[in-house]
Amino acid sequence: MSGTFVGMPAFPRAAHEAVNNQTLRGNLRHATHTIRAKRANAVAEVSDWAELREAGKRIKDHTLRHLDRYLVQLEESVVAAGGTVHWAADADEANEIVTQLVKMTGESEVVKVKSMATQEIGLNEALEAAGIRAYETDLAELIVQLGKDRPSHILVPAIHRNRGEIRDIFEREMGEWGRPAPEGLTDTPAELAEAARLHLREKFLRAKVGVSGANFMVADTGTLVVVESEGNGRMCLTLPETLISVVGIEKIVPTWQDLEVFLQTLPRSSTAERMNPYTSTWTGTTDEDGPQNFHLVLLDNGRSDTLADEVGRQALRCIRCSACLNVCPVYERAGGHAYGSVYPGPIGAILSPQLRGTASEIDASLPYASSLCGACYEVCPVAIDIPEVLVHLRERVVQGGPVVREGNKVVLKPAKGHAAERAAMRAARWAFAHPGVLRTGQRAASRTRRLHPRTLPGPGKAWSGTRDLPAVPAEPFRDWWQRTNGGTSETGGSK
Amino acid sequence: MSSRERILGRVRRALADVPGEDAPIERAYLREHGDRSVEETVELLAENLADYRAIVHRCTTADLPATLAGMLAARGTKTVLVPPGLEPSWLAEAEAGQVPDRVESTPDELDRVDSVVTACAVAIAETGTIVLDGSPDQGRRRITLVPDHHICVVRVPDQVVSSVPQALERLDPVRPLTWISGPSATSDIELDRVEGVHGPRTLEVVLVADQASAEVNS
Numbered sequence A: 001m002s003g004t005f006v007g008m009p010a011f012p013r014a015a016h017e018a019v020n021n022q023t024l025r026g027n028l029r030h031a032t033h034t035i036r037a038k039r040a041n042a043v044a045e046v047s048d049w050a051e052l053r054e055a056g057k058r059i060k061d062h063t064l065r066h067l068d069r070y071l072v073q074l075e076e077s078v079v080a081a082g083g084t085v086h087w088a089a090d091a092d093e094a095n096e097i098v099t100q101l102v103k104m105t106g107e108s109e110v111v112k113v114k115s116m117a118t119q120e121i122g123l124n125e126a127l128e129a130a131g132i133r134a135y136e137t138d139l140a141e142l143i144v145q146l147g148k149d150r151p152s153h154i155l156v157p158a159i160h161r162n163r164g165e166i167r168d169i170f171e172r173e174m175g176e177w178g179r180p181a182p183e184g185l186t187d188t189p190a191e192l193a194e195a196a197r198l199h200l201r202e203k204f205l206r207a208k209v210g211v212s213g214a215n216f217m218v219a220d221t222g223t224l225v226v227v228e229s230e231g232n233g234r235m236c237l238t239l240p241e242t243l244i245s246v247v248g249i250e251k252i253v254p255t256w257q258d259l260e261v262f263l264q265t266l267p268r269s270s271t272a273e274r275m276n277p278y279t280s281t282w283t284g285t286t287d288e289d290g291p292q293n294f295h296l297v298l299l300d301n302g303r304s305d306t307l308a309d310e311v312g313r314q315a316l317r318c319i320r321c322s323a324c325l326n327v328c329p330v331y332e333r334a335g336g337h338a339y340g341s342v343y344p345g346p347i348g349a350i351l352s353p354q355l356r357g358t359a360s361e362i363d364a365s366l367p368y369a370s371s372l373c374g375a376c377y378e379v380c381p382v383a384i385d386i387p388e389v390l391v392h393l394r395e396r397v398v399q400g401g402p403v404v405r406e407g408n409k410v411v412l413k414p415a416k417g418h419a420a421e422r423a424a425m426r427a428a429r430w431a432f433a434h435p436g437v438l439r440t441g442q443r444a445a446s447r448t449r450r451l452h453p454r455t456l457p458g459p460g461k462a463w464s465g466t467r468d469l470p471a472v473p474a475e476p477f478r479d480w481w482q483r484t485n486g487g488t489s490e491t492g493g494s495k
Numbered sequence B: 001m002s003s004r005e006r007i008l009g010r011v012r013r014a015l016a017d018v019p020g021e022d023a024p025i026e027r028a029y030l031r032e033h034g035d036r037s038v039e040e041t042v043e044l045l046a047e048n049l050a051d052y053r054a055i056v057h058r059c060t061t062a063d064l065p066a067t068l069a070g071m072l073a074a075r076g077t078k079t080v081l082v083p084p085g086l087e088p089s090w091l092a093e094a095e096a097g098q099v100p101d102r103v104e105s106t107p108d109e110l111d112r113v114d115s116v117v118t119a120c121a122v123a124i125a126e127t128g129t130i131v132l133d134g135s136p137d138q139g140r141r142r143i144t145l146v147p148d149h150h151i152c153v154v155r156v157p158d159q160v161v162s163s164v165p166q167a168l169e170r171l172d173p174v175r176p177l178t179w180i181s182g183p184s185a186t187s188d189i190e191l192d193r194v195e196g197v198h199g200p201r202t203l204e205v206v207l208v209a210d211q212a213s214a215e216v217n218s
């Protein structure tokens, strides 16, 4: 996907490093727990949450099922409203289209609204290579950009940075990019925000070209929707003369009315607010209000391949609320960077390997970046069964099989290094099917537990090298259950 | 083959396994949450606006010019942006210099204006949201964005709805819409909420009722 993440170590190694980073773990824990608790309250306020979730799921499924039709309808509506529509099959093509569009304006800088699609395709780097500077204008993205860093959370991309670090980054880097940080900048959030306001305002006021993504595109009206908090989105969407929006083809909803579902579920799931501070909608161009040139770049980049997967296609329902990140015990400890993608957390673990394929080490490891606890499914406002897709993708990594890549059916070989796991899975299946053997094996393991190594020898090494083996309990569960009458008496037993 | 054809072709092939019939989209969710009187809905709007750190005022139509003049004076506003269709009497008593919203005005000029006063298209009680649709009494999108202080006048109860579904019914998708719930805010630095990184740092909402209903209220 993005050049930014080339060379990322596979998830287990990256996660190992992240887990040892105390600051990161502390920040993440604070963030995920805070947002999680607030979100639960925001959801509890609406008594029809289950119905909204079901409707959201159905609207998205219906849209995906007729995606070809809705894409064509959307194109017609946008063109009728005064916009221009471009189609990009992959990242390179999308970058090329945007670069050419910017060049045609004669400008050499653009202001950007935070957008995962443009991060996915590495747009900033592509523009840079063409001599065009892209300024991120979301506060967190600014922190990430100035810090020459990568985002670590969908919603709060700079959550891995403390206020002191942010102050230092501003002081050191702002001057390089435009208006320097004010003298004597302290690390209070209000002062830091003020420094960002001044720095960015200078850019907004002179910008001629804005680049954005979109949260939704409405097929029947040609309307695009951007949901945000800070107002940097409004700046980029309304002040420049030219607006270029790069949007994944799955972001369509069929009708204006459908927004009534997502404008209720997205803010509550995402920032845990009844409504986010700003939502902008625009339909093509409007005389004398906002950009007079509007370009929509419809991005495939692996989405149609994902659509071809019967189990995995549900990932395309995602509205990027990030609720699944905040409940995920693995994400909470591993952090966003370990996922090696702009899409971290549970959704990243199923989306990235589908968009990019499972050929690389990191992508093959992502379906394992989960404890399969199911919390992500519970919380998802469009009811994506993330655990189901994870298991499906694990199977694909381990066993290979037919998939669609760039529109063509190909048969994947089993991923390297997973042969031992296949053997282990088969052994486990056999043992579970033969309870007597399992019991004997467990008792033997318990008796010898002090002798157990923390990694497995021989062919098991590759498997256990990326896992901390659980310590073997002193007594097998079934023995304990029998001895204590299912836990009712600790000493007495039915032996 | 163009990319358009390529993408549409891939999408169609990807969907080849999907059965033709379609589960209907059930809309079993509510049109509004709770059972409220008109007054209670307005009350909820005021509460939720305040909860999102907008400053809420109430007055009658007759008192509106004095209320607005007082608000602008209290803030020390010297210049106020005025959309072309704003009811002229609203600012009749204001002492601040009025700057008309013009096509030619540059963002820099807007940046030098202290305040802006607009009407709104609809307000949503359950979420504490005001929606502007670019009508003449609300002006271009940028005038409520660049100045640091926005005063929005909501006619109650006519312009107030309970819920998001009810608001969408009233709005015209062809118009550029701005939904505003409280002032600009960020929680990007250690999740501490800070008002106004980019948009107006102060949002004041005036709920204005005509004489009769105001009396009923009090």
Ligand code: SF4
Pocket (backbone or CB within 6 Å): A269, A317, A318, A319, A320, A321, A322, A323, A324, A325, A347, A376, A379, A380, A381, A382, A383, A384
């Ligand atoms: S998968 Fe669901 S919970 Fe996770 S970001 Fe997407 S919509 Fe939100």
